[in-house]
Amino acid sequence: MKLYPLFADLSHRAVLVIGGGAVAERKALALLAVGAQVTVGAPELTPELARLARRGRIAHRAAAFAPDWLDHAWLVIAATADRALNARVADLAALRRLFVNVVDDAALSSFQVPAVVDRSPLVIAISSGGSAPMLARLVRERLESLLDHSLGALATLATQWRKRIRRRYPDLAVRRHFYEWLFRGPVAQLVRSGRFEQVQAAVAQALQGATPAYAGLVVLVGAGPGDPGLLTLRALRALNEADVILHDHLVTPEVLDLARRDAERIEVGKRAGGRSVSQDDIHALLLRHARAGRRVVRLKGGDPFVFGRGGEELQFLRAHGIPYEVVPGVTAALACAAHAGVPLTHRDHAQSVRFVTAHCRDSLDTLDWRALAQERQTLAVYMGVSGLPALRAHLLAGGRRPDTPFALIENGARADQRVVVGTLDNLPERAVAHAVHSPALLILGTVAGLATELAWFGAAPLAESATVPPARRLQTGHELAHCPA
Ligand code: SAH
Numbered sequence: 210m211k212l213y214p215l216f217a218d219l220s221h222r223a224v225l226v227i228g229g230g231a232v233a234e235r236k237a238l239a240l241l242a243v244g245a246q247v248t249v250g251a252p253e254l255t256p257e258l259a260r261l262a263r264r265g266r267i268a269h270r271a272a273a274f275a276p277d278w279l280d281h282a283w284l285v286i287a288a289t290a291d292r293a294l295n296a297r298v299a300d301l302a303a304l305r306r307l308f309v310n311v312v313d314d315a316a317l318s319s320f321q322v323p324a325v326v327d328r329s330p331l332v333i334a335i336s337s338g339g340s341a342p343m344l345a346r347l348v349r350e351r352l353e354s355l356l357d358h359s360l361g362a363l364a365t366l367a368t369q370w371r372k373r374i375r376r377r378y379p380d381l382a383v384r385r386h387f388y389e390w391l392f393r394g395p396v397a398q399l400v401r402s403g404r405f406e407q408v409q410a411a412v413a414q415a416l417q418g419a420t421p422a423y424a425g426l427v428v429l430v431g432a433g434p435g436d437p438g439l440l441t442l443r444a445l446r447a448l449n450e451a452d453v454i455l456h457d458h459l460v461t462p463e464v465l466d467l468a469r470r471d472a473e474r475i476e477v478g479k480r481a482g483g484r485s486v487s488q489d490d491i492h493a494l495l496l497r498h499a500r501a502g503r504r505v506v507r508l509k510g511g512d513p514f515v516f517g518r519g520g521e522e523l524q525f526l527r528a529h530g531i532p533y534e535v536v537p538g539v540t541a542a543l544a545c546a547a548h549a550g551v552p553l554t555h556r557d558h559a560q561s562v563r564f565v566t567a568h569c570r571d572s573l574d575t576l577d578w579r580a581l582a583q584e585r586q587t588l589a590v591y592m593g594v595s596g597l598p599a600l601r602a603h604l605l606a607g608g609r610r611p612d613t614p615f616a617l618i619e620n621g622a623r624a625d626q627r628v629v630v631g632t633l634d635n636l637p638e639r640a641v642a643h644a645v646h647s648p649a650l651l652i653l654g655t656v657a658g659l660a661t662e663l664a665w666f667g668a669a670p671l672a673e674s675a676t677v678p679p680a681r682r683l684q685t686g687h688e689l690a691h692c693p694a
Contacts, residue, residue, distance in 0.1 A: 212321065212338050220244030223281050227274055227298055228288035229254040232312050236286050236322075237267055250278050251289070276301050284320075285309040315339025324349040328360040330368065354442050355449060359401045363392060366400065370412055377416050390415070395424050398532055425499030427526055429519050431512040431538015434622040435461040439544060443536045448472075452503035455494055459510025459648060461623070468506075488518065492525045499531045510648075512540040516566050516591050540564070542589035545621030545650045549628045549670070550663030558655040559587040568592035573599050582607030587654035594649050597637040604633060604653075614658035616670065619649040626667040630660050635673075643671055 224240050226233050229251025237258060240247045249258055250270040262269040270278060274294060279285060285307050287298040292314075299317040302309035311317035315338075323334035324345040333352060337345040367374075367388070374391075378384040391397070391412070399408045428447045433439035440448075448454070448468040456465065458478025465474060475494065477486040486494075498505045513519030513535060526533050542564055546553045553562040565581065566572050567590050581588060582604050593600055594617075605611060611634035619627045631639040633653065640649075660670050 210338060212336060214323075214334065214336070215320075216332070216334070217284070219284065221246060222283040223248065224284045224286070225250060225278055225282040226286045226288060227251065227278070227294075228290075228312075229258055230288070230290070231255060233286075233288040234258050236288055236312070237261070239322075240286075241266060248278070248282070250274060274298065279305055279307060282307060286322075287311045287317075326352045326356060328356060328358060328364070331360050331364040354445060357401060357443070357446055359397070362400050362405075363397055366396070366408065366412070367391065370416075373416060387415075395426075395532060398426060398534065402534060424532060425502045425505065427495055427499050427505045427507055427522075427531055427533045428536060429507045429513045429522065429533060430509070430536040431514075431517075431540070432456070432460045432464050432508050432510055433539040434511060434541055434544035435459070435464065435620075436544075436622050437461075437463045437467055439539045439622060440464060440467070441536060441538065444538065447506050447534075447536055448508075450504055451506040453498045454506045454508055455491065455498075456508040457510050460508050464508075472506075488521070492522065495522065495526065496529055496531065499526070509538070510541070511544070512538040515540040515542075515564060541591060541621060541648070541650045542652070545618040546589070546652060548622040548626060548666040549616050549618045549652070549660050550665055551616050551652050551657055551660050552663075553587050553589065553652070553656065555656050555659070558658075559585055561585075562587040562589060562654075564589050564591065566591045566593070567600050568594075568596050573603065576603070578603040578607035580607075582609035584610070585655075587652060587656050590651040590653065592647075593651045594640065594645060594647055597640050597651075600651075601633055601636050609633060609653075613653060614655060614660075615651060615653045616657040616660040617645055617649055617651050619645050621648075621650055622666075624667070628660060628664070628668075628670040630657065630670045630672050639673075 219240065220243065222245055224245040224247055226237050226240070226247060226249045229249060233249060233251065234255045234257050237247050237249055248268040248270060249262070250272070252271060252273060254262060254269065258267065261267045279301055285298065285302045287295040287309060289295055295311045295314060296317055299309050299311055303319065308320040309318060310320050310322055315321065318339070321336060321339055323336040324342070325335070326333040326349055335345045335348050374384060374387060378387050396408060396411050396415070399411060430444045430447050432444065445467060451469055451472040453473045453475065454465070454468055455475050455477050458476060468474070477491050477494065495505060495507060507513070507522060509517045509519065511517065514537070519535070523533055523535070542553065554560060563581065563586060565576065565588055567576065573596060590600065611632065613633045615631055615633060615636055617629040617640055627643070627645070629639055629643045629645055661672060664670055
């Protein structure tokens with residue numbers, strides 16, 4: 210059996226829902242949302258349906274089903290648990306040439322209700338012909354994650370301007386080109402950025418001049434700590450639409466795998482020790498690709514605005530008139546804390562948290578150590594592995610207690626995560642003993658004392674009593690070479 214897809218206008222049309230339980234409630238609400246006149250027939254109603262009936266939003270026939278209920282309906286939904294009753298409703302509806310849906314019973318139904326992705330007025334309906342509703346649901350989930358919510362606003366915009374666009378571009382091929390520009394170019398970007406006041410002007414202007422060319426765009430995207438599950442939906446969408454991806458070495462292959470297959474991938478990471486691309490070269494690459502009209506994704510580990518030089522890159526783009534967007538990511542401090550079972554704040558331990566970088570001499574000297582050494586706060590220290598001896602000295606001198614717990618998290622939120630715990634007085638030695646290497650993040654504060662109790666992810670924390678492997682030299686000395694923050 211093959212179904213004919215159909216979108217029905219039910220506004221002000223009578224629709225009958227038979228049944229007063231949770232399923233009937235869901236159906237009634239969906240019908241109300243498209244303006245249908247809903248009658249619910251059932252001896253008893255859920256509290257929500259009863260409330261809607263009291264308010265006059267739905268009509269209620271408080272009785273057992275009678276065939277004359279079908280008299281004025283355009284459409285019928287049978288949502289009772291009584292299969293014989295459902296079958297009777299289906300038969301009677303067929304006699305009256307009424308379309309009927311029996312919930313979860315494709316054989317009795319003459320129409321089916323699809324799984325829906327709603328970006329009204331744009332609506333995507335998915336059907337498996339009743340054979341595999343679960344599959345339709347899976348497809349729906351996929352599309353939900355891929356399609357930006359701004360699509361709805363874009364569709365509304367197209368409706369508002371349709372006549373004028375048609376008049377301006379009577380030729381279909383040219384018009385199609387214009388719509389492509391409208392939906393993919395700077396106007397779509399203005400809509401996504403919530404710049405609604407500029408949107409109308411931009412369309413009006415475009416209709417006056419020649420069809421504008423595609424403008425390139427840079428999307429600065431936070432890739433999170435490495436596990437693709439910690440990407441935002443927006444990041445995923447940006448990766449799906451990218452023409453070019455400039456990524457750091459912190460970005461994992463698993464995340465890059467999610468990008469559009471034919472997107473060009475360029476690693477510009479400043480890998481400690483390895484060959485690195487200078488910040489000027491990165492700027493030049495961004496500019497070249499954006500000016501060529503491409504969608505460039507600048508993908509950075511964690512969040513682009515936390516020790517990621519995202520600000521500098523945007524200032525550069527702005528100076529050169531290249532449009533940009535920013536998608537935040539889960540920064541290392543949040544990801545590591547979550548995956549090490551260390552709450553960054555806790556009523557008993559810490560009322561504030563500070564993100565600090567302390568990996569090169571400049572940053573060590575400019576920090577206010579007295580403030581950083583204060584009790585009842587948590588420090589999340591980025592890029593700190595090679596600077597641990599200096600960090601300890603400064604914090605102790607600033608007055609922080611030597612028995613303050615720490616958790617040092619290597620490869621946080623990844624399958625090979627390791628957590629080393631201890632106290633401030635033995636911090637560098639513990640790091641060396643376990644050969645902790647980059648990327649690693651330090652959480653210091655009494656909250657870190659919870660790491661052992663609350664651990665849930667990966668290997669158990671390496672506590673003091675654990676057998677310590679023979680010390681290896683830290684291989685992170687070259688991190689001192691540059692100081693991005
Ligand atoms: N923008 C990034 C930080 C870049 S600086 C963010 O928001 O997370 C690089 C430092 O981040 C590393 O030296 C390390 O301290 C930390 N880091 C990044 N990813 C990490 C991970 N998966 N585990 C532990 N630390 C990490």
